[in-house]
Amino acid sequence: MARATHTVLWKLLNVRVLYTVAFVLRIVLVGFGVYQDKTMVVKYTDIDYHVFTDASRFVTKGESPYKRSTYRYTPLVAWMLSPNLYLTPHFGKLLFVTCDVVCGALLHCLLTLRGSSSEAACYFSALWLLNPLPIGVSTRGNAEAVLSLLVLSTLLCLELKRPLIAAFLYGLSIHMKIYPVTYGLAIALSIASQGPSGGRWMFQRLFNKDLLQFAFVSGTVFFGLTLAFYFMYGWDFLHETYLYHLTRRDIRHNFSPYFYMLYLMAESEWSIVLGLVAFLPQAALLFLTSLAFHTDLPLCCFLNTAIFVSFNKVCTSQYFLWYLCLLPLVLPRLSLTVKRGVALLLLWFTGQGLWLAPAYYLEFEGRNTFLYIWFAGLLFLIINSIVMVQIVSHYIPVTVQQKKTE
Amino acid sequence: MLFLYFFLTVLCIIPHGASQKGSVSCGLASTWLESVVLSINIVKEGFHRELVFEIRHDHAPCDVQVLLVQGLPSGVYIDQYQLASLREDTGLQVLLDSAVDVEDPAYASSGFSAMVYLSSPGLLQAVVPFHGRYHRPSTSGGWEQVPISSPRLLLRPEHCKTVTPTPPHKVVEAPCTVHNESLCSWLEIEGLQVLGFVSLEFPVGDFTLAAPVCAGTALVTMLCCAFLLRTIWKHGTF
Numbered sequence: 001m002a003r004a005t006h007t008v009l010w011k012l013l014n015v016r017v018l019y020t021v022a023f024v025l026r027i028v029l030v031g032f033g034v035y036q037d038k039t040m041v042v043k044y045t046d047i048d049y050h051v052f053t054d055a056s057r058f059v060t061k062g063e064s065p066y067k068r069s070t071y072r073y074t075p076l077v078a079w080m081l082s083p084n085l086y087l088t089p090h091f092g093k094l095l096f097v098t099c100d101v102v103c104g105a106l107l108h109c110l111l112t113l114r115g116s117s118s119e120a121a122c123y124f125s126a127l128w129l130l131n132p133l134p135i136g137v138s139t140r141g142n143a144e145a146v147l148s149l150l151v152l153s154t155l156l157c158l159e160l161k162r163p164l165i166a167a168f169l170y171g172l173s174i175h176m177k178i179y180p181v182t183y184g185l186a187i188a189l190s191i192a193s194q195g196p197s198g199g200r201w202m203f204q205r206l207f208n209k210d211l212l213q214f215a216f217v218s219g220t221v222f223f224g225l226t227l228a229f230y231f232m233y234g235w236d237f238l239h240e241t242y243l244y245h246l247t248r249r250d251i252r253h254n255f256s257p258y259f260y261m262l263y264l265m266a267e268s269e270w271s272i273v274l275g276l277v278a279f280l281p282q283a284a285l286l287f288l289t290s291l292a293f294h295t296d297l298p299l300c301c302f303l304n305t306a307i308f309v310s311f312n313k314v315c316t317s318q319y320f321l322w323y324l325c326l327l328p329l330v331l332p333r334l335s336l337t338v339k340r341g342v343a344l345l346l347l348w349f350t351g352q353g354l355w356l357a358p359a360y361y362l363e364f365e366g367r368n369t370f371l372y373i374w375f376a377g378l379l380f381l382i383i384n385s386i387v388m389v390q391i392v393s394h395y396i397p398v399t400v401q402q403k404k405t406e
Numbered sequence: 407m408l409f410l411y412f413f414l415t416v417l418c419i420i421p422h423g424a425s426q427k428g429s430v431s432c433g434l435a436s437t438w439l440e441s442v443v444l445s446i447n448i449v450k451e452g453f454h455r456e457l458v459f460e461i462r463h464d465h466a467p468c469d470v471q472v473l474l475v476q477g478l479p480s481g482v483y484i485d486q487y488q489l490a491s492l493r494e495d496t497g498l499q500v501l502l503d504s505a506v507d508v509e510d511p512a513y514a515s516s517g518f519s520a521m522v523y524l525s526s527p528g529l530l531q532a533v534v535p536f537h538g539r540y541h542r543p544s545t546s547g548g549w550e551q552v553p554i555s556s557p558r559l560l561l562r563p564e565h566c567k568t569v570t571p572t573p574p575h576k577v578v579e580a581p582c583t584v585h586n587e588s589l590c591s592w593l594e595i596e597g598l599q600v601l602g603f604v605s606l607e608f609p610v611g612d613f614t615l616a617a618p619v620c621a622g623t624a625l626v627t628m629l630c631c632a633f634l635l636r637t638i639w640k641h642g643t644f
Binding site: 051 | 454542620622
């Protein structure tokens, strides 16, 4: 009986069926979004999607996309979505959902390369393909899937030993959003450790040919695009795309544990010092994780992203997607029991719920719930740390797995 | 009835000067002007609110253009892109007198004016969404009061380029339409009957908690950081 159910399930989750279901599901939701936008007061489409389209309108007229206030992305996104104006206003959404499904396919490839059976790879990539969070985000017209696609394809190319393509994609991903820069040290150490062991110290090995090539290509892509856009759109480009995110002092409530402190101290002379101090735990953790897990890049990138997001000075729910797309690569190697895994998942959702409730009362009911939001933000950090600690301590490194199979 | 309508129309538009097309000057009957009552209401709670304007009057002798000029303080903002989307969806016509930043806190912003265009015939009602800004934390927490002043009411008979003053109301210049292409003369109504008193409050942080909040935040982040560092150190391969 169990076997029969298993076979039925497997047939259901056949790769092609899975991709088709995932794609159709998204298309249906895009269609529903069009209907809801037309008929209901509460819109389905994310405000950012309108920002992209407005920015596209500016770039196609030869003007700066930064004329659209709150446009804080590379001009590439505005260019990419210009068919929104000429073809169909839903072009961008179709592009994002396609990226989303391709991410699922990349996850499947990476999982099989990392030793999962095709069946297991199917199950784990389904965690992305059928996950309501990425489905919701991409069908509402948010561009996060493009970045997930770039990050996953960088990892795939590194796994396939195609360092130059990987370097190109990595340079492009940092250009699109700044956070993959946190993978830099881990990628460098990983490339260096695969090359000939030149020196005694890890950092001496950093100067090998492969690594310099990687750094050169990704650096050229990143700086080339940055310079080109700087000459096209000037200071606005640098400020809106990079500096705004680095110096962001958004005091409005968000998931960050630092939110209330930064709001209360926003005008104090200590504000800048506090901002820098808040950067320290993030930096220390990113550095140590890169040293500790660079031999397993997907795990390292997952942890780096989760650390970066959890300890960041600003954190919104779309940031969770940054590490969610890497989670399926980590899960197959966890020795956690299903019960414990579900418990951790519930804990994480509880943490979110406990934050969302007072945030709703503050934002939509006008109650003064700042203190509760602060507590909830700290609790959410504690929960995130517990989940990360559980993942790290129950992770079976690839070397152990290989030894077992030998 | 037809006669009455004709009479009122004559009362409404009294041409002055040349009767050339486009240079018609007209006035509004003072008896009718006295019947105009504006009611203001604020609906919804929290940081996302709506200003509801409604103008009631006796039967209008002719089609009248209405412009409400609502001054708004630095504590709130209106999102011009939301206005653009509402213009498409509901036909709401609002023009802002200056560029409004949608992210700055109240203490880094300045006030602005919203010009709300309405036209009769039809219900003279407009629902304008606006949002609260974050305010400076106070020493006692609680709420920050944000008073909203009464708007100015400007009227203009449809198809009239200029308007003759009807004392005590004076004639002022303002953009003719929401597209802000040209200026028209409008009759500003003095001593307007306004129903509804409007004041808002937004929650603010409690500055007296700054020290414990900083200490608590630092303690929890340091502990979480140490907890993670220890685990990574223990399980990592160096």
